[in-house]
Amino acid sequence: MTKTKFFSVMAVLLISVISYTATAQKLTSTKTHFKFFSSTSAEDIEANNYKAVGTIETSTGEIVFSVPMQSFEFEKSLMQEHFNSKKFLDTKSNPKAKLVGKITDLSQVDFATDGSYNVEVQGELTINGVTKPITEKATIKVSGGKVDLESVFNITLVDYEIAFEKGKPSTNIAKVIEITAKANY
Amino acid sequence: MTTKKKIFKIILLLIGMVIIVGGGVGYYMFNKPARDVQNTKTDFSYKASEIVNEYLTDARMANDKYLDEEGNSKVLEISGTVAKISEDFNNQIVILLKSVDDKAGVSCTFTSETNSHTLNLKIGDMVVIKGVIRSGASYDEDLEMYENVIIEKSDIILNKQ
Numbered sequence: 001m002t003k004t005k006f007f008s009v010m011a012v013l014l015i016s017v018i019s020y021t022a023t024a025q026k027l028t029s030t031k032t033h034f035k036f037f038s039s040t041s042a043e044d045i046e047a048n049n050y051k052a053v054g055t056i057e058t059s060t061g062e063i064v065f066s067v068p069m070q071s072f073e074f075e076k077s078l079m080q081e082h083f084n085s086k087k088f089l090d091t092k093s094n095p096k097a098k099l100v101g102k103i104t105d106l107s108q109v110d111f112a113t114d115g116s117y118n119v120e121v122q123g124e125l126t127i128n129g130v131t132k133p134i135t136e137k138a139t140i141k142v143s144g145g146k147v148d149l150e151s152v153f154n155i156t157l158v159d160y161e162i163a164f165e166k167g168k169p170s171t172n173i174a175k176v177i178e179i180t181a182k183a184n185y
Numbered sequence: 186m187t188t189k190k191k192i193f194k195i196i197l198l199l200i201g202m203v204i205i206v207g208g209g210v211g212y213y214m215f216n217k218p219a220r221d222v223q224n225t226k227t228d229f230s231y232k233a234s235e236i237v238n239e240y241l242t243d244a245r246m247a248n249d250k251y252l253d254e255e256g257n258s259k260v261l262e263i264s265g266t267v268a269k270i271s272e273d274f275n276n277q278i279v280i281l282l283k284s285v286d287d288k289a290g291v292s293c294t295f296t297s298e299t300n301s302h303t304l305n306l307k308i309g310d311m312v313v314i315k316g317v318i319r320s321g322a323s324y325d326e327d328l329e330m331y332e333n334v335i336i337e338k339s340d341i342i343l344n345k346q
Contacts, residue, residue: 026329028328028330030271030279030292031273031274032273032274033273033274033275048275050273050277050294051273051292051294051319051320051335051337053325053330054328055327055328055329055330064325064328066325066327066328068319068320068335069320070252070256070258070319070320071319071320071335073219076215076216076217077217077218077219077220078214078216078217080219080255081255081256083256084253084254084255084256085255086254090254091252091254091256092248092249092252092253092254095248095252095319095321096320098327100327182274
């Protein structure tokens with residue numbers, strides 16, 4: 001009696017483990033591009049980063065990105081030094097920015113069928129050691145079994161305690177920065 | 186009167202020179218070219234496993250040792266086995282140095298100038314790569330994986346195939 005009970009419990013466990021591994025699929029991306037773009041009447045500033053790592057869990061819609069901040073490259077090296085410095089992003093203390101989010105409408109996406117799917121990602125973004133909730137739009141493209149993600153969204157610098165009170169940065173850097181994210185899973 | 190005028194003239198000349206030199210230095214600083222990593226002296230030489238393990242043991246201490254506040258971080262020479270060869274969205278070659286027993290490796294991104302030096306590389310080759318460190322290795326709970334040490338502006342120093 002107890003033996004059969006034991007076996008049935010084991011069977012249920014085994015089946016659930018098997019079905020979990022069958023549906024849970026985490027895709028990894030090391031081919032990524034993150035771009036910062038700032039536009040003011042004084043000048044346009046751009047920085048590019050190709051070293052972020054990301055994952056997407058197709059069964060739950062969980063999206064994660066880890067972005068090494070010192071990999072942002074600027075045209076002018078003085079800007080790059082400012083960007084990294086304690087006054088701005090303090091990349092020595094906070095070497096990585098992070099996004100942990102979830103696709104809110106995962107039913108819209110069919111990872112098995114080629115197509116372009118517009119989704120909403122809700123989660124938390126950590127920059128400069130400051131974590132804020134975000135909700136942004138993204139596009140997921142599935143083609144021939146390959147998954148791509150693209151998103152363009154804005155962040156307000158002061159939300160992440162990046163503030164410029166005076167001098168050139170306060171006039172030449174926009175208060176709201178456009179971020180373009182691209183990942184090839 | 187004439188001496189006063191003379192002194193005034195000299196002062197004016199001095200101020201003018203200070204403005205010109207200061208402006209020149211300022212202009213140079215503003216347009217300072219990007220750091221030439223390959224022509225910068227190497228700070229440390231390691232096996233890939235050594236720097237990975239140093240980071241996995243104490244990331245905070247390692248960051249303190251290798252990362253620079255203004256992003257001009259330490260220049261490293263890393264020796265290791267080529268585990269993966271890929272290309273990023275900027276058409277730069279990325280070589281992963283990692284030994285099979287290690288949890289993480291060293292991901293080295295080349296440049297448009299140095300890409301061609303990787304052409305003959307194959308998986309399993311032993312190489313020494315020089316570049317600037319951008320971030321260390323760590324286990325990320327959200328990614329549920331180990332992240333590699335990141336080296337950029339890379340070039341091959343020695344090919345021991």
